[in-house]
Amino acid sequence: MDKLSAKEAAKVIDTSFEAGIDFYDHADIYGGGNSEKVFAEALEMSSVSRDQLFLQSKCGIRKGFFDFSKEHILSSVDGILKRLKTDYLDTLLLHRPDTLMEPEETAEAFTQLKESGKVRYFGVSNQNPMQVELLQKYLKDDLIINQLQLSIVHTPMIDAGLNVNMQNNPAIVRDSSILEYSRLKEMTVQAWSPFQHGMIEGVFVGNSDYPEVNAKLQELADKKGVTDSAMAIAWILRHPANIQPVIGSMNPERIKDISKASGVELSREEWYGLYRAAGNELP
Structure with missing residues (x-):
């Protein structure tokens, strides 16, 4: 700002x-x-x-x-x-x-x-x-928030939980099961850089280096009547952990478009479809 x-x-x-x-x-x-x-x-x-x-x-x-x-x-x-x-x-x-x-x-x-x-x-x-x-x-009072990096193309907190007892790279527990811990403790996970890839290296939405996930984002966005950015946020909101995305936009029109994500309903098949389109393989 x-x-x-x-x-x-x-x-x-x-x-x-x-x-x-x-x-x-x-x-x-x-x-x-x-x-x-x-x-x-x-x-x-x-x-x-x-x-x-x-x-x-x-x-x-x-x-x-x-x-x-x-x-x-x-x-x-x-x-x-x-x-x-x-x-x-x-x-x-x-x-x-x-x-x-x-x-x-x-x-x-x-x-x-x-x-x-x-x-x-x-x-x-x-x-x-x-x-x-x-x-x-x-502390006397509970810590209520943990702000963590999460986007469709940055999912280590999800990957490990889907690859338990495997020897592949996604099975590596990088954060001590922080997603499950947060749900147990009723801590809100705030997702920072929900449109970024890498360590704030750039936006993946609309990026030609990520053709498969962008094609899937656009397919679902057209189906649901929202933008691809809104769909990227809807994917995060679909998780039952009640994750709060920090969208980081200062563009009024883009903010209005992204806010429509809260009204999008994604099936399990659609959610996992986006997850796989980002290059993730299910065991």
């Missing part, structure tokens, strides 16, 4: 709200903090009020290292709130695991933020079950 003017960003907020989208994901590193500043200016210009939105931000990534210290978390939140021009965050996530985390200290920061009214709920990003459990041990 930092690349938009406040007026353009206000249109994004209004269009999204009209389409039923009231959740915004930020991070203190996005645009060096400028993304949050532009959003705050835009919100003042929009027809939507702060209490109608669910605002989330993330902290913990610093230049060359990760930092879950109490001092850094508290300082980061103060900066986030100032830039967003709000008194509180609905959710704060820890952005990427910090192997030097001292969970008692991190928990103290969370408790202070909760008691001061600065943050309502807490979660993590890109963490495995044991990392979540380690922090959860010292």
Whole structure:
């Protein structure tokens, strides 16, 4: 959002709200903090009020290292709130695991933020079950969110569960069964980069390097009366884990089109058809 003017960003907020989208994901590193500043200016210009939105931000990534210290978390939140021009965050996530985390200290920061009214709920990003459990041990409230990379062409959290007891590459458990763990703990998985391939290497939708999955996306999109991007999101929404996609678009028309994904119904055959079209083989 930092690349938009406040007026353009206000249109994004209004269009999204009209389409039923009231959740915004930020991070203190996005645009060096400028993304949050532009959003705050835009919100003042929009027809939507702060209490109608669910605002989330993330902290913990610093230049060359990760930092879950109490001092850094508290300082980061103060900066986030100032830039967003709000008194509180609905959710704060820890952005990427910090192997030097001292969970008692991190928990103290969370408790202070909760008691001061600065943050309502807490979660993590890109963490495995044991990392979540380690922090959860010292917290009074449950961690409610884990933000993880997921798209039709990036499915390691799904692959391993479909290839149990196999010796092929998809059988490798890369994240300690985070999808099943999240469902057991009733943690919301937020899918980041739902249109990307690789480590934010580019968009796969409409990309000629991915002919089979794009052909299948378009086939189903035409059948359901939505765009191929909406179909890519519908595929994620079809999973019973109630995954929340973070679409990352700042284009009002594209946001309206993508929002139609919530009305798409996919059969098991259609869902697996897209999964296989992405190059995945079932055992």
